Structures are given as C-alpha cells and as structure tokens.
Amino acid sequence: MKKAEYAERGPVPQDVITVVDLVLPPLAAGQVLIEVLAAPINPSDVLTLTGQYGLLPPLPAVGGNEGVGRVVGLGSGVEPSWSGRAVLLPVGSGTWRTHMIAEAKGLIALPDGVDPQQLSMLAINPPTALLMLSDFVTLQPGDWVIQNAANSAVGSYLIGIAKARGLRCVNIVRRESAVDAVKKAGGDIVLVDGDKLAKRVAQATDAAAIKLGIDAVGGAATDNLARCLAEGATLVNYGAMSGEPCQISPASFVFRDITLRGFWLSQWFRRALPQRRSEVFAEIGGLIASGTLRAPVQATYPLARIKEAVAAAAAGEREGKILLLPQA
Numbered sequence: 083m084k085k086a087e088y089a090e091r092g093p094v095p096q097d098v099i100t101v102v103d104l105v106l107p108p109l110a111a112g113q114v115l116i117e118v119l120a121a122p123i124n125p126s127d128v129l130t131l132t133g134q135y136g137l138l139p140p141l142p143a144v145g146g147n148e149g150v151g152r153v154v155g156l157g158s159g160v161e162p163s164w165s166g167r168a169v170l171l172p173v174g175s176g177t178w179r180t181h182m183i184a185e186a187k188g189l190i191a192l193p194d195g196v197d198p199q200q201l202s203m204l205a206i207n208p209p210t211a212l213l214m215l216s217d218f219v220t221l222q223p224g225d226w227v228i229q230n231a232a233n234s235a236v237g238s239y240l241i242g243i244a245k246a247r248g249l250r251c252v253n254i255v256r257r258e259s260a261v262d263a264v265k266k267a268g269g270d271i272v273l274v275d276g277d278k279l280a281k282r283v284a285q286a287t288d289a290a291a292i293k294l295g296i297d298a299v300g301g302a303a304t305d306n307l308a309r310c311l312a313e314g315a316t317l318v319n320y321g322a323m324s325g326e327p328c329q330i331s332p333a334s335f336v337f338r339d340i341t342l343r344g345f346w347l348s349q350w351f352r353r354a355l356p357q358r359r360s361e362v363f364a365e366i367g368g369l370i371a372s373g374t375l376r377a378p379v380q381a382t383y384p385l386a387r388i389k390e391a392v393a394a395a396a397a398g399e400r401e402g403k404i405l406l407l408p409q410a
C-alpha cells in the first residue's frame with residue numbers, strides 16, 4: 083500500500099510531493115477498506131501544495147480531495163452488501179493513495195457499469211457548475227449565461243447542465259486552440275477573450291440580455307465578462323486562474339448595477355442541509371451515468387509517477403484532466 087504525501091509546501095508543487103509506504107490499522111467496527119480506483123488532480127490540489135489555497139490541511143498530508151474506489155474489506159457490523167461496491171471517496175480525505183479506511187455510514191454508493199474515471203470527478207467540479215447555475219439568479223429555459231475558462235472541467239459540466247436546463251450559454255476561452263474542444267463538448271457559441279469581447283458577444287447572441295456571468299479567471303477577464311452582462315446582472319467569481327484579483331470597472335457597478343459575488347464549494351458543504359446535498363449528488367450522479375455530463379481526460383498516471391502527474395496538472399493549455407489510477 084502506498085500514498086502520495088507532502089511534508090512541506092513550496093512554489094514548485096511536484097517538488098514537495100512524494101510516494102511513501104502506507105500502513106493502515108486493522109478495520110474497526112463500522113469501517114470499510116477501500117481500494118482507490120481513480121482520483122483527479124484539480125487546480126485546488128495544486129494550490130494546496132503551493133500553500134495558496136483557502137483551506138490548508140496540517141502537515142504531513144496526503145494529496146487529493148476526491149476520487150472513486152471499491153470496497154474490498156468490511157469491519158464488524160458492516161452490511162455485507164457493501165462488499166465490492168463502487169463508492170465515492172469522502173471529500174477532502176487525501177485520495178492520492180492505493181487504499182483508505184472509511185466509515186461505512188455516510189459513504190455514497192455509485193452505480194455499477196459507469197466509467198470510474200468520470201465518476202472520480204463527481205464530487206467537486208460538477209456540483210460547482212450546478213450550484214452556480216442554480217443559487218445566484220433564477221433562470222428560465224431560454225435565458226442566457228456567459229462563462230470564461232469554458233474549456234475547463236467546470237466549464238464542460240456547466241455546458242452540459244445548462245443544455246439539460248434549456249439555458250443558452252456563451253463560452254469564452256483564452257486561446258483559439260481551445261475553441262474546437264468546447265464546441266465538441268456542446269458549446270454553441272465559443273469566443274476567444276480579448277479585444278471588444280462585449281461587442282462580439284452581442285453580435286453572436288443578437289444582443290441578448292445575459293443575466294449571469296461565471297468567472298474562473300480573475301484579473302482583466304472579470305471585467306471583460308462584466309461588460310457582456312445585462313443591466314442588473316450577477317457575476318459570480320469562483321476561481322483565480324490568472325493569479326490576479328478580479329478587476330471590474332466602476333462603469334459596470336455604477337452605470338449598469340452589476341453585482342459581483344463569490345462561490346466556494348467548501349462553504350456550501352458546510353452550510354447545505356443533508357437533504358440538499360443528497361439532491362445535488364443524485365442529480366449529478368444521474369447526469370454522469372447517462373453520459374450527459376463528461377469531462378475530458380488528458381492523461382492518466384500511476385501513483386508512482388506522482389511528480390510527473392502533478393507537473394502535468396499544474397501546466398496550462400491541457401486538453402483535459404490529469405487523473406491518478408493508483409491500482410495501475
């Protein structure tokens with residue numbers, strides 16, 4: 083058994099993480115042993131290694147916040163039906179490892195026959211996309227939203243959920259070479275950020291009133307989205323891929339009454355009632371199982387190649403997620 087662990091944080095994320103032996107205690111009553119099948123490396127994982135994330139676990143820590151596994155051992159008192167089941171790994175549990183112990187109570191069982199790689203990305207990015215489309219502005223079928231970083235995993239889930247809800251979506255990317263991938267993911271309107279974006283968006287949408295903007299980038303990209311929005315619209319920032327603070331011009335705030343809000347899934351997990359969490363995960367699980375939601379995967383790595391995997395995940399201009407397959 084192995085785990086990918088870091089004992090310090092530093093500016094080069096792959097330098098601080100390394101694979102070490104994992105020794106687990108015997109299972110206690112009510113616990114299960116899980117074999118980890120797949121776990122993604124998300125931007126938040128990279129920021130946790132560099133020390134720039136909003137929530138930093140005490141050191142040493144095992145990397146990774148989400149993933150999927152299979153139950154391979156049962157402690158006393160656990161229902162035998164758990165044996166062999168695919169399960170979602172508890173969020174934030176340090177998932178870059180070959181095995182983990184978890185309490186059976188509270189585990190979320192996953193449908194059989196669904197691609198474990200897609201299921202491994204279920205817990206963070208799809209609910210982020212779904213909640214940003216649900217919790218800020220009341221949208222009706224036919225309404226417009228606009229997002230940047232549209233070729234990201236969140237971006238591709240947002241395209242799928244928007245389509246399923248009958249919403250129309252303008253998708254912004256930062257490079258021409260990402261346009262085709264977003265079209266392939268179902269994006270009807272895809273534009274490259276930059277000069278006269280608002281004018282180009284107005285042309286592409288027949289001057290539609292866009293009620294919701296979704297920003298993963300920060301910096302000048304925030305203001306570029308703000309300029310595309312209708313009077314009184316809401317702009318939700320949920321990431322800072324540019325590494326810069328959100329810029330927004332007084333003209334947007336003052337003359338067009340744009341509201342800038344933030345979204346953080348960790349905050350939502352803390353506040354959401356169990357019933358709402360179950361509803362969100364059930365809706366997302368169904369959309370992934372039916373193939374409506376899918377995020378592209380650029381490459382998979384065994385745990386032993388954790389440094390290469392983290393370096394690949396930290397690089398820009400990818401064609402999809404980097405996943406760890408700890409049993410490979």
Ligand SMILES: NC(=O)c1ccc[n+]([C@@H]2O[C@H](COP(=O)([O-])OP(=O)(O)OC[C@H]3O[C@@H](n4cnc5c(N)ncnc54)[C@H](OP(=O)(O)O)[C@@H]3O)[C@@H](O)[C@H]2O)c1
Pocket residue numbers: 124125126206207210231232233234235236237256257260298299320321322323324325345346347348397398399400402403
């Ligand atoms: N607030 C929350 O609760 C929450 C939850 C989930 C995710 N997030 C955030 O959402 C964002 C997307 O996550 P993800 O997992 O979907 O990402 P991802 O699939 O890894 O894709 C990264 C995206 O960021 C873009 N990007 C990278 N470097 C950039 C830069 N310097 N300037 C502008 N864009 C840049 C990439 O464009 P290229 O392909 O052109 O490099 C790509 O579109 C991240 O910031 C993540 O932390 C936030």
